[in-house]
Amino acid sequence: MSGTGSRGDAKGRQRGGRTEAHQSHDFSVYSGLMGDSGDAMVGDARREPDTGGPRRRAPAAEALDTRPRALTVGEIAWIALLPCAIVAVLAIVVLGPPVGHLLFRPGSDQLWPPEWWEAAGRAEPVKQGRYVVAVLVPALLVAAVLAGGRRELHLRPAIARAAVHAGSLLAAALVAAALIAQHPLLEPESFAPPVFALGSVLGAAAVVLAGIGALRVRSVPARLTALARSTVTRRRAAFAVAVGFTAIWLLKAVTTDRIGLARIGLNLPWTLNDAVAVLDGRTPLVDYHPIYAKLLPYPTALVLGAFGPTTLAYSTFMAVLDGLALLAVFDVFRRVTRGPLLALALFLPFVAVSDINAGLSGSPMTMSSMWPMRYGGIYLLVWLTARHIDGRGPRREWLLFLAGGLIAINDLEFGGGAVLASVVALLCARPSWTARELIRLAARVAAGALAAAALVAAITLARSGRMPDPGLLLEWPRIFTTLGWFSLPLRTWDLHIAIYATFAASIVVAAVRWTRRDDDALLTAMLAWSGVFGLLSGGYFIARPDVTKAIGSLSAWSFALSMLTVVCVRALAARGWRRPTLAELLVLFGFGLSICALARTSPPTAQIARLAHGGPRRTYETRVERFVRAHTDRGETVAILVPLSYRIAYKLGLRNVAPYAFMNAIVTRSQMRTLIDTLRSDHVREVFMPAPGKMVLAEGESAVPQVQMLLEIGYALGSSSPQGLIELRRA
Numbered sequence: 001m002s003g004t005g006s007r008g009d010a011k012g013r014q015r016g017g018r019t020e021a022h023q024s025h026d027f028s029v030y031s032g033l034m035g036d037s038g039d040a041m042v043g044d045a046r047r048e049p050d051t052g053g054p055r056r057r058a059p060a061a062e063a064l065d066t067r068p069r070a071l072t073v074g075e076i077a078w079i080a081l082l083p084c085a086i087v088a089v090l091a092i093v094v095l096g097p098p099v100g101h102l103l104f105r106p107g108s109d110q111l112w113p114p115e116w117w118e119a120a121g122r123a124e125p126v127k128q129g130r131y132v133v134a135v136l137v138p139a140l141l142v143a144a145v146l147a148g149g150r151r152e153l154h155l156r157p158a159i160a161r162a163a164v165h166a167g168s169l170l171a172a173a174l175v176a177a178a179l180i181a182q183h184p185l186l187e188p189e190s191f192a193p194p195v196f197a198l199g200s201v202l203g204a205a206a207v208v209l210a211g212i213g214a215l216r217v218r219s220v221p222a223r224l225t226a227l228a229r230s231t232v233t234r235r236r237a238a239f240a241v242a243v244g245f246t247a248i249w250l251l252k253a254v255t256t257d258r259i260g261l262a263r264i265g266l267n268l269p270w271t272l273n274d275a276v277a278v279l280d281g282r283t284p285l286v287d288y289h290p291i292y293a294k295l296l297p298y299p300t301a302l303v304l305g306a307f308g309p310t311t312l313a314y315s316t317f318m319a320v321l322d323g324l325a326l327l328a329v330f331d332v333f334r335r336v337t338r339g340p341l342l343a344l345a346l347f348l349p350f351v352a353v354s355d356i357n358a359g360l361s362g363s364p365m366t367m368s369s370m371w372p373m374r375y376g377g378i379y380l381l382v383w384l385t386a387r388h389i390d391g392r393g394p395r396r397e398w399l400l401f402l403a404g405g406l407i408a409i410n411d412l413e414f415g416g417g418a419v420l421a422s423v424v425a426l427l428c429a430r431p432s433w434t435a436r437e438l439i440r441l442a443a444r445v446a447a448g449a450l451a452a453a454a455l456v457a458a459i460t461l462a463r464s465g466r467m468p469d470p471g472l473l474l475e476w477p478r479i480f481t482t483l484g485w486f487s488l489p490l491r492t493w494d495l496h497i498a499i500y501a502t503f504a505a506s507i508v509v510a511a512v513r514w515t516r517r518d519d520d521a522l523l524t525a526m527l528a529w530s531g532v533f534g535l536l537s538g539g540y541f542i543a544r545p546d547v548t549k550a551i552g553s554l555s556a557w558s559f560a561l562s563m564l565t566v567v568c569v570r571a572l573a574a575r576g577w578r579r580p581t582l583a584e585l586l587v588l589f590g591f592g593l594s595i596c597a598l599a600r601t602s603p604p605t606a607q608i609a610r611l612a613h614g615g616p617r618r619t620y621e622t623r624v625e626r627f628v629r630a631h632t633d634r635g636e637t638v639a640i641l642v643p644l645s646y647r648i649a650y651k652l653g654l655r656n657v658a659p660y661a662f663m664n665a666i667v668t669r670s671q672m673r674t675l676i677d678t679l680r681s682d683h684v685r686e687v688f689m690p691a692p693g694k695m696v697l698a699e700g701e702s703a704v705p706q707v708q709m710l711l712e713i714g715y716a717l718g719s720s721s722p723q724g725l726i727e728l729r730r731a
Helices: 038-042 059-064 073-103 125-136 138-150 157-180 198-215 219-228 232-253 257-266 268-279 297-307 311-337 340-354 375-389 397-410 412-428 435-464 470-480 495-516 521-537 539-543 547-552 554-574 582-600 604-613 620-629 645-652 669-681 704-712
Strands: 013-015 018-020 637-640 686-690 715-720 725-730
Touching (some): 073 125, 073 157, 157 495, 219 340, 268 311, 340 582, 375 521, 397 435, 412 470, 412 521, 412 539, 547 554, 620 725, 637 645, 637 669, 669 704
16 A cells, blocks of 8 residues: 655654664564564664565674663553553552442432333443543553654663564454454344354454465565555446445435334434424424434434425434445545555445444344434544645635534534544644644634534524533433443453553654655544544443443444544555464454455345335324324324334424423433423423333333322323323423
């Protein structure tokens, strides 16, 4: 893979009295954390020509090998790994509890009613605090790299080699143990199999061995190099393949009303309800409280207004947004690799890993709450960041962070981390910064964020006559993290350790490259972006470490792994594809797992048949509509708190003012008070909700204390339906 950049002299530079030789962008990954080993580590000045046979040292070289020599920046990172790991473990154990109790104090509010299974969970401040400390751990290694880059550190070569090998063995042991410890994550007897089963592990190993073996053949690298060159024809062909593959893959995300409710566990009643709520006059951050996206329901409502609030229109629009986000990632890969076919080789496995279902009925790209509500905006932002660093538009930083601010408002859990990752990426894209330049960058970031906030405030004010409530951005993150809604214990050792190590490695490799002033600023920036975003978005998994959240984190992991794969391939190419190091093998093994995930591709014929055949017609909505219609008049103001409540109200011409999608979204006393305040202020005479203990579909139930609170404020029990619905009417 080839590339250009402005990161310094490719032939070498002078620092602290010693010269470090560089080879354009094809650097040894060990000097960038994952490359040369053995005799090659003694330095370019003492490296013998590689004849392809076993090496023997001259007596003079052996004598020189006993003298202390200056360490490279990459060696410093490897040597610092073990002590930093020890300090990190101690910090996580000791500092995690006080940090957690300081930052994640539940306060007076709590999950309620306590005996209701829909309000299950408990606060886990220690777990949250320990993850906060773990997120900061890579800063220790980064500090060691930056400090080592400013000072000349000497060590005997034999000791340096032993310390470097110890660091690489530690990394290998972590990853191996994480793969071995895989389990369904929910509980040992869970229905979900491991994310990467034994077949995938063996297949990945075979792919790596076959690939390295093939590249040792003299003619193969030359042919691949020629094939990797960018031409107009290859760019067009690669883009066409990416578009076609994306379209085929995303057919599974399209569904219809006939089969849509059969996928009830995929959050369709939540996310579709949010869009129809906006179509019906509700305003997020004011009088409606969506769990997931806060801004995406606006354009979605326009689509549903034009084509009707059907599941087909909704899921098709979500799939189109997914496709645009994936093609943005393809363009990032193309810019990093400078080769369309190489970008395609990264892109296809990336799509497959991003949509692993781990044996569940659905996958991330069939859940609009994950794609595009979380990842869609994230990959739009990384694409804009890559374009900016590459010298394309948006050329002004404040425009970049205007987009970032909107993405963060839409989904704070992922969007906030992505904005911070883009800031770090911009910092890594230049070799040095003055204090004045840093102040200017901070001002532009703040200007973009303020512009985004002002734009959202203006739209909200024009729509509802009220300003948005910023506190509502934290409502659901607080319920999931601080209050621990449906929280689960985090296993000490599992696949998440390998994912965490990948993000940390991306950050440290970026720090090494930045310290050495390596060429290709874009690759360095994307390494930093992927690592920072991955760690900050990891809280999504930590809050509820089940298999659904685990597979939801794989897309961020795959993006970081792709950047590390670029570094490894360039290093191996620079060495003539000889002697891959242990760290390189780990990265390539991860990429092999990604390649094996392509076996999960669903044939387009199967998806077309699914859409054409459909399934048994669900009568849920029809029965609910009949029940509600029998007790209301068109245009009446009501509160409907059952699955797909807003679409039911929209069809019947009712004004639904429920601030939440349905009753199991009301899991705290403060939320119940919000519902009661809405019922009073809008003079709601009738409330439709599930009867306590009566499950409506898979996402609707109420608790006895909730009904009692409504009875206490003047409502009385009215009619009920065989489906478990009840009517409460104000006298």
